[in-house]
Amino acid sequence: MILFVQLLVLALVMLSIILVVGIPVTLASPDQWEKSKNLVYASIGIWIGLIIVTSILNSFIA
Template sequence: MTLIIQVLVISLVLLSIILVVGIPVTLASPGQWEKSKTLVYTTIGIWTGLVIITGIANSFVA
């Protein structure tokens, strides 16, 4: 169970880094927001799901 939580946390950290860099670059680039809006929203949804899943999985560890 600990290994699963470690994988979830690592993936959450990596996705967070990608979002921290990617969203400002997307917003600063002219015309890129319209092209990649669905990708940004999908990635944010995945990040939110990872936060919830990690929290639920962490509640099972003593």
């Protein structure tokens, strides 16, 4: 169980790094926002889902 939570945290950290770099690049590129708007919103939804799932599973461990 602890290993699973650690993998979720790793996925959360990796996705956070990707979003921190990717969103400003997407917004700064001309006409790139319209092309990748759905991908950005989906990534943010996955990020929020990872936070919720990780916090719920972590409450069972601690």
